[in-house]
Amino acid sequence: MAAIESFDNIHLDLSKENGKCRFAENGLGWKPAGGGEAFTLDSSNIGAAQWSRAARGYEVKILQRTSGVIQLDGFQQEDYERLSKIFKSWYSITLENKEHSLRGWNWGKAEFGKAELTFSVQNRPSFEIPYSEISNTNLAGRNEIAVEFAVNEDSRANGRNGAATSGKGKKASAGKDQLVEMRFYIPGTTTQKKAEGEDAGSDADEEEKNAVALFYDTLIEKAEIGETxxxxxxxxxxxxxxxxxxxxxxxxxxxxxxxxxxxxxxxxxxxxxxxxxxxxxxxxxxxxxxxxxxxxxxxxxxxxxxxxxxxxxxxxxxxxxxxxxxxxxxxxxxxxxxxxxxxxxxxxxxxxxxxxxxxxxTPAKDFMTHRQQYGIKCSIKASEGFLYCLEKAFMFVPKPATYISYEQTQSITFSRVGGAVSALSTFDITVHMKGSTASSQFSNINREDLKALEDFFKLKGLRVKNEIDEDANMLAAAMKDEAMYSSEEEVVGPKADRGSADEDEESVDEDFQAESDSDVAEEYDSNHESEGSGSDESGVDNEVDDGEEADDDDDEEEKEAKAQQPPKKKKKTA
CATH class of the missing domain: 2.30.29.150 (PH-domain like)
Known part of the structure; x- marks a missing residue:
């Protein structure tokens, strides 16, 4: 076997650029094909090696003794025998053939290794997550944990010689589309043994703990999230x-x-x-x-x-x-x-x-409210907050925090929205954005800040439309017309046609005149009584008068009887 074995078109740690990988007795090295800084790994730092299928063919994963992971991707299937002899002869390490689970299940077992977190399905690895790629983790729910991955484009520019591969995000920065978060659902509880002293077997105390909390604590420790x-x-x-x-x-x-x-x-x-x-x-x-x-x-x-x-x-x-x-x-x-x-x-x-x-x-010095403050109390929809006019943008805080640059502003409209009472003391600002129909509205601003805001916006060169003054002019014109109409009504009121109201008044006057000038005597008029008593023309009239007198007597008896009834009712109620 030659002293050096070379392989072309090999990618280091999911990098886009390929390069040449060389193996020697004292270690291995990789150099990008287009030129650049080379990566080397000493043989004493090689702890284990695995062979498996990968994106670009086959991959050799090297687990370092310093808890790092090196991925060499792009080998062919026939390279396995050759690489197996290299690791066995030069590094005294067996190149383990790892087969990944292809079932596609989303449930399995999470195992914490020395350098990476492995998710296994039926005792076969489905995927691995190097600890160096984990930037943060949070308990996202009762039994749910979120794992966030680092995104650092500048990590590879920092050099990767020897053990210098512990920089966060060195693999996630390989492509434009990046995995930034993964979530695990971990139900149930588990037991954690607390060993004291040397005898940790029989005398160990078992503490029941939520499985998700134990997973969270272990991941923070393994991934070394946050500096010491x-x-x-x-x-x-x-x-x-x-x-x-x-x-x-x-x-x-x-x-x-x-x-x-x-x-x-x-x-x-x-x-x-x-x-x-x-x-x-x-x-x-x-x-x-x-x-x-x-x-x-x-x-x-x-x-x-x-x-x-x-x-x-x-x-x-x-x-x-x-x-x-x-x-x-x-x-x-x-x-x-x-x-x-x-x-x-x-x-x-x-x-x-x-x-x-x-x-x-900080807020712009050119604007202050009528109370000599920088923040304007207002609201976005139902959320109350404060609007600040900065040198180059608007800023609304605290929630929803909204930042609008003056450069992105097409125009600003002052308007009065709301009932008659609130409209007199407050107004709204609508900010229209350039190149879109989107707009942001800030409501319930004090009326006394209108002049200061309008002057500040004009100072910044922003287009301002004041609909409040237009509404005020229209309202003044309407009130003027109404005043003229009411004054004309007072002058010509008696001659104006007011419908049935005038007819009712005239009919009442006619009835009053008819009563005073009429020659016909009513039944109970004094003229009627004098005429009836002195009339001897027929007996019928006399009989009628007698009957009326009898009826009058009956009416008086009934009145007396009714007058005696209330005392009886009082006795019953008593």
Whole structure:
């Protein structure tokens, strides 16, 4: 056998570019075909090797003694015998032939190995997840755990000599389409033995624990998620977050920061920070720090492109950074200080600015409300919040956190929406976007801020349409017409045709005149009584009069009888 064995068209760790792989007695190496930095692995660091089918043919997976995984993909089936002799003769390792499960089941057994998590179906591996690719994990539900994968395009540019392959995301960055999250459903409980002393067999105590919680704790330990406490540059405890809602501890590291809560735990790279804003709250008691992220933070099915923290204005802190003087003078010169004794929100801002190297954005100085504040109290649909006018964009916080750049704004419309009472004291702003029909509406803004907003938008060169003044002019014209109409009605009112109302009044007057001028005597008029009593023309008239007098007597008797009835009723009720 020759001293060197070479293989062409081999891909290292799922890379797009192929290269030449060479094996020798002292180790192996890979060099990209187009030129570039070569990768080498010493024979003493080769712990095990596996042969299996892969995307580009067959793959040799090498498990390092330092818990790393190397994947060489692109071999042909006939290369197995040749490679088996190489590993047996030079490295004293058996090239194990691994057959993957092809059943397609989504249930199986998860096993924690030295360098990777293996999901097996019927004792055959279905897929493997190297610990180096796991960036974070969270308990997403009662029996559900979410595993997030690192995305780091710059990892391969950092060099991969020897054991330097522990950089997160080195394989996930191989393609445009990347797997960023996977979820496992783990029901039931399990027992965990607590051994004390040397005798861990019979005297071990068994503790019942949720299987998903044990899986979570084991994965955090194996994947080494988050740096150790000694690597923490600064820590802020129990910080109130408005988005996502809750209290989190903030651990700040060299390249990332971590949010630790009771339920969720996030690790965020500083490279993901795209915007950093410090916004004073209009209550003059708090400051809000808003951090824009890309990719956004995920909590279950919800995505949060902005993190909103809230700090008390007068809360001060004394902090010494966990960093050496050499690093402070070299890497963080003019960016960080070793000691801080200032308000808490300022210290957090300074450290984020120094570590993430991001510009701090504050509200524009050219705009203030009628109460001399930067935040405008308003609402998006049913969510109340505060709108800030920055130098280059609008920002609405806390939820839903909305960022609108002035460059993307087509026009702004002031309008009055709502009932008669609210419309007099508030107005709405509708921001129309360029190149689309989308718009954002901010409602219930105080009427006294209209002039200041209109002047600020014109100062920024934005197109403004004020429908409130148009409505006011139309309303004034309508009120003027109504006043003229009512004054004309007062002048010509008696001559105007008012329908049946005038007819009723005229008929009443005629009846009144008819009663006074009529010669016909009514039944109970005095003229009628005098005529009836002096008439002797017939006996019929006399009989009629007598009958009427008899009826009158009967009526009087009935009245007396009715008058005596109420006392009887009172006795019955008593």
């Amino acid at each position: 406490a000694g690597d923490t540059i600064a820590t802020f405890l129990d910080v109130l977050h408005l988005t996502p809602r809750g209290r989190f501890d903030i651990d700040m590291y060299d390249a990332s920061f971590r949010l630790r809560g009771k339920t969720y735990d996030y690790k965020i790279q500083y490279e993901a920070i795209k915007k950093f804003m410090v916004l004073p709250k209009p209550d003059d008691m708090h400051f809000m720090i808003c951090i824009g992220l890309d990719p956004p933070l995920r909590q279950g099915q919800t995505r949060y492109p902005f993190i909103v923290m809230q700090f008390k204005r007068d809360e001060e802190v004394t902090l010494d950074l966990n960093i050496t003087s050499e690093e402070l003078e070299g890497k963080y010169k003019d960016k960080l200080q070793s000691h801080y004794e200032q308000p808490l929100h300022q210290v957090v801002t300074y450290i984020f600015k120094g570590l993430a190297n991001k510009k701090v954005t």
